[in-house]
């Protein structure tokens with residue numbers, strides 16, 4: 001790659017810490033993303049059900065951040081649960097996995113993380129490395145930290161691979177918040193090449209659509225990029241086509257909540273529109289995601305697109321903007337077919353079409 005990861009780490013210092021594990025009293029501390037950008041307050045969690053509720057209420061959101069949070073939710077099941085034997089501990093963990101998995105349906109990282117935590121526990125018990133519930137707690141804490149550390153490392157690598165797609169002076173259109181708040185690390189997925197470029201002195205700026213109805217673009221992407229001194233311009237969602245048509249966008253970079261083997265990309269509602277317009281205008285469209293976001297088993301018809309509370313659309317932050325009882329359809333993700341995707345950028349490399357052949361090859365799975 002030609003860029004030293006350790007040196008890069010010293011140059012990227014995101015200010016926000018969205019997920020903190022406090023070891024002294026086994027507590028998960030989350031930055032409350034519902035309140036940003038107006039208040040930086042934290043919520044403390046000590047059990048899996050409250051952790052699932054925090055994911056459902058979007059105190060924490062964004063696919064990798066949901067995965068890391070869920071991993072710590074599994075730790076909480078052992079840290080503050082009632083299990084006194086290893087069999088009971090495994091049952092507690094299976095219940096925690098079910099509660100966490102029910103929190104939100106689309107982000108693959110959630111299911112990936114809970115499954116990994118459960119199989120780590122089961123292996124540690126069967127191979128004798130956890131002989132007591134106390135020892136199992138140590139194993140679980142180390143695994144959750146490994147998930148966080150691997151995500152951090154993956155984002156730096158995606159940033160370095162993605163640099164190949166960034167030229168000095170580029171303006172990049174994104175969608176939603178696929179930044180450090182969405183991944184828990186402070187770096188992000190779609191923002192990884194942007195942060196790496198910025199850290200290396202390559203001039204790059206971002207156009208962030210507001211991303212109705214939850215306004216992740218306006219409230220979060222703009223906030224975290226401004227906090228780190230990266231130039232960003234906020235636009236209304238309806239301005240997306242016009243800014244591309246005006247030649248103001250060099251590339252589109254988005255994150256992903258799930259990517260299928262054949263290259264279908266699930267991401268925040270509005271992503272599909274960006275991809276189609278970009279394709280029509282000859283602007284490259286990249287989805288940037290770690291391997292934990294890939295779902296190599298499901299087909300399009302298997303994936304559930306989350307629909308959220310109609311009031312998210314009828315109101316803006318509690319203020320009504322439509323007749324009270326208007327029927328609402330509020331899908332919060334969409335799916336972009338592979339023909340609109342120029343490339344997928346992962347920590348293992350850049351994946352080009354044909355995706356059904358190249359996704360398993362680059363990710364080294366069958």
Ligand SMILES: CSC[C@@H](O)[C@@H](O)C(=O)COP(=O)(O)O
Nearest residue numbers: 061062063176178182255256268
């Ligand atoms: C780094 S993340 C990519 C996606 O998770 C992000 O763009 C997104 O769609 C988040 O949706 P959210 O509903 O806010 O959890």
